[in-house]
Amino acid sequence: MNLTIYRKELKETIYLGVPIIIGQLGNVLMGVGDTIQVGRLGASPVAASGFANSVFWLISIIGIGSLMVVGPQTATAKAQGNQAECRRILLSGLYLGFFWGIIVAGLFLLVSQHFGLFNQKTDVQALATDYSFYVAFSAIPLMIYAALRQFTDGLSFTRVTMIITLLGTVLDIFLNWVFINGKLGVPAMGLNGAGITTIISRTVMAIGLGIYIVKDEIFKPFISVQSENSLMPLLVKLIRLGLPGGLQLFFEIAAFSSATFFAGWLGTLQQAAHSIALNMASVTYMVAAGLSSAGAIRVGQAVGLRDRHKIIRAGAITVFLVILFMGTACLTFLVLARPLTSLYTDDVALMTVTASLVIIAGFFQLSDGLQVTGLGILRGISDVNIPTYITLVAYWIVGLPMAYVFAFVWKLDIQGVWYGLFLGLTTSALLLLKRFYKLASTTDFEFKSVPQEILHG
Template identity: 30%
Template sequence: MYETKTTQEKLKLLMKIVLPILITQVAMYMVTFFDIYMTARYGTEDLAGVSIGSSFWVPVYIGLAGILMSITPIVAQLMGAKKKDGVKDAVQQGIYLAVILAAIVFAFFFFGIDWLLGFMDLEPAVNDVASRYIFAMSLGLVPLFAYNALRSYIDALGATRVTMFITLMSAPINVFFNYLLIFGNFGFPELGGPGAGMASAITYWLVLAIAAFIIHTNEPFKSFGIFRKWTRPSLSRWKEITGIGVPIGISIFAETSIFSAVTFMMSVYGTITIAAHQIALNFASLLYMLPLSISMGATILVGFEVGAKRASHAKQYSWLGVGAAVTLSVISSGILYFLREPIAGLYSSDPAVIGLAVQFLIFAALFQVSDAVQAPVQGALRGYKDVNITFIMALISYWVIGLPSGYLFATFTDLGAFGYWVGLIAGLTAGAITLSIRLLIIQKKLASH
């Protein structure tokens, strides 16, 4: 990374950083996307089971993995302040923490998932698929969390093309093992939905191996010696990482878990509604990779400029990110609205599922702009290391405004299941407004100093 002088130079650098992140995020998301897509082609019950399973898996994994995202602003600010000696220790401590977090999540799923599923009124076949899918996915927790730590380090150095290359390899690997294990091709066992979880776990181990090899053998990563002379685990460094990371993780968990909570609540509407809802959510989440990637790029660039004590440059990067995301959201909304029938048809041949998914996709199109504002604003705030107030705002927006209003619309109006999506729109809009106000306050405070 380097200092820029003009707005045009900043926009060019932002796009240079963001484009590889976008490709990386899409490739990472394609693991879940193809799990859902290929399972949908296998059967409706397996699709519903994987949908329920991923609704447990995604928020827990993303929330805890979000803690490791703190490595990005920590390393970015170290690089901006020209304190390269501290990078190795920060990354190594992040890897230690990744292994511990993976062990905690594995224990949670191993001992608790059947108990949690017991609270849901699921068909026995759907319950079985969800349980076995989550267990299979859990076998890949250690490599998945460790890769998140390494990826945060790579991205913080501005080498986002490297993570793009690594992650691009994950999608075809996952599709290949899905083909073998979901459908039982070439003599492999036909596992259905749980086979998608096993394929993902295998993919995570292979991706970690590729990332570790590149970091150990190629510059600029090799010179930092990340895998040489390991330091002892340090509680003080873990405190720094978690001090920034826990609020990030809770904020991400608050946002992602509300979608899972909606999926759980929709279980009362039956298997077809769950499947249709998941189709709309799955494709909308794919388009969300656009603002999310800009958010991650904003964290890197804002963090670099804050470390270099260039407050005005950090401010410019913040709002350039928001502008770019909002512009792209208009395209996303158009895709969801005008192509909703072909999109639904990609996932299922069941007319009932397709008809309902088409209606859900209309609501998905409506919350694209709110997503496009709140995501890059959160990314900028992480670059400033302002995370505590942010996660409180996220909790209020999604869980105090979004979910309760969704329940009210679903229960006391004729909207039914669609009422929950109206609640999602309300929560995301509230988050976009409050987080933008917080960003303005932080920038004003930093400029005054």
């Protein structure tokens, strides 16, 4: 084993991944900032925004997940020196981003008119419906930004979107202060002001990234070159490869949303504990998801170079980094469960239940990190269909049914729900990683596992 090669791969993956992670955490911070400012309006606006945003992300995650294929495809084309293909991927990604934006906006507007089906309180439902009108239209710039971000990440220029995401977070927090509270001559709009801010922030981020790509010299080789080839075959390929990725994320998030319903059936205390523990776990997940995106790009580059050993190294280094980080998170959750919980609440009963869930979350940190890593590195070799079935089985045949059995049949309460989630995540992680190493270790991997149009441009 040549340790020098592995050290080089490690450095390049970290260099690529850190800005992606910071950008991911910036998105989390944007949500936290929204919640804090809306929280000053009272319990009903907080409940309304939280509910509406949960439904919005459940719908939009299919589009965002579908666009994640743009990054690895761009990385493959760049590694092949095919700049014209990079440009075609960018244009195709923009078309798909706009398409998914329209679809998500339309579906969310439709669903928002039937929030009563979710048995929300009357005041919460009314506020959520009005707020959703504004949030729905933010789906278009959100999807366009996602497509542009995948393109720049695929070219390994990840610091660009990191900076724009952080600036967008600052803008969002400032505009929330203005529109929610009525500052600088703007009338106070309450929760609707937060919705207007969401549209403005996401639009500014999408336009800002687009202008940066057009104006900066580093992108000119990839956007100035012309190609006479029709975009339609590429659009079809990106949809074929991307849609399963969207479904993978949907199956996972929908399962966790269903687990939240289970928690609500068990009681208010259990639901509150579930929400707090899930919030902690989501922060570490974002780091693993960032590393997964970096791994997908590194594997995609190796595919472009037709280097099977480099594919295996890129996957192995990504897995190593995720194990290192999520292992540390696991120990932190196990040792500091009670102190971490006390940051959220001083209610003794709630702290006790939440701490017990944080301990379980500690155990499934590795599974959670490795399953999202498995999806990422498999996406790098354009293996998307079987992983979609794996996530469906892991979460909806293993995880969620067992969560119900543990909680309601075997009377393990909210802890039982989390035991089920742990089983689902572990099943997904094991099957996805096994599949990657089975494919990557095949002697004629380049010719059987990767579609020929990807290898040959």
